[in-house]
Amino acid sequence: MLVKLGGSVITNKAKLRTARPAAISRLALEVAAARDQVVLVHGAGSFGHILAKKYRLQDGYRSKSQVRGIAIVQRDVRQLNLMVLDALMAAGIHPSSLPPSTVARLSGGDLINLDTAIFRDCLRMGMMPVTFGDVVPDSQRIFGICSGDDLMIELSGGFRPTKSLFVTDVDGVFTSDPKKSRRSKLLPEVRAADLGAVDLSTRTGVDVTGGIEAKLRKVFDAAGFAKETWILNGLAPGRLKSAVLGRPFIGTRVVA
Numbered sequence: 001m002l003v004k005l006g007g008s009v010i011t012n013k014a015k016l017r018t019a020r021p022a023a024i025s026r027l028a029l030e031v032a033a034a035r036d037q038v039v040l041v042h043g044a045g046s047f048g049h050i051l052a053k054k055y056r057l058q059d060g061y062r063s064k065s066q067v068r069g070i071a072i073v074q075r076d077v078r079q080l081n082l083m084v085l086d087a088l089m090a091a092g093i094h095p096s097s098l099p100p101s102t103v104a105r106l107s108g109g110d111l112i113n114l115d116t117a118i119f120r121d122c123l124r125m126g127m128m129p130v131t132f133g134d135v136v137p138d139s140q141r142i143f144g145i146c147s148g149d150d151l152m153i154e155l156s157g158g159f160r161p162t163k164s165l166f167v168t169d170v171d172g173v174f175t176s177d178p179k180k181s182r183r184s185k186l187l188p189e190v191r192a193a194d195l196g197a198v199d200l201s202t203r204t205g206v207d208v209t210g211g212i213e214a215k216l217r218k219v220f221d222a223a224g225f226a227k228e229t230w231i232l233n234g235l236a237p238g239r240l241k242s243a244v245l246g247r248p249f250i251g252t253r254v255v256a
Contacts, residue, residue: 007045060141167234172252
């Protein structure tokens with residue numbers, strides 16, 4: 001089973017380096033309820049996107065000043081990763097951190113190589129592999145951003161999971177932004193052809209990985225490898241636990 005904890009769930013994406021410790025601890029306990037083996041991915045949130053945008057890290061190498069930006073962002077996302085690891089350990093899980101900068105490579109901004117063998121080694125040891133959005137080497141641009149969604153696609157292709165769960169700060173996919181429109185309706189199931197009926201223009205926030213539309217399309221890509229793929233709200237207590245246990249829950253099923 002693959003689980004991605006979005007940056008909007010475990011951090012306040014509008015405030016630099018602002019985590020949601022209570023949410024992280026609760027979600028770790030909910031993940032711990034899973035009966036299947038889990039590979040966990042988490043977003044960078046305000047520990048990554050804000051300064052990555054400032055230093056234009058998503059564009060690749062442009063000036064020497066960006067190198068300091070890489071160092072800062074890599075340090076910051078590892079601080080967030082440590083918070084996630086601590087919460088998992090408190091929940092009784094044995095996590096193993098696998099920073100993408102050591103196991104992934106980009107080319108022209110695209111993730112072309114991910115060492116999934118080391119993820120399998122962790123699982124064989126009885127550990128939970130944990131990886132996250134990060135700045136990684138790029139063969140064409142020197143460096144680039146490897147998002148949690150990119151990792152979910154590669155891991156889905158490598159593991160063919162029973163479930164891929166994308167944990168966000170909303171109940172699922174809506175016809176419009178549910179935070180701004182009372183007329184917005186939750187779609188219980190969505191296919192790529194349905195995106196034309198979804199208003200994506202009002203979504204806001206600092207994001208160097210393409211915004212909500214790009215994220216949704218990557219979820220569809222990942223869904224092609226999993227038996228089930230869902231988008232659900234991690235800020236609603238118990239949703240993730242129900243999802244990992246196969247119980248009914250509110251969310252949107254994504255059909256490849």
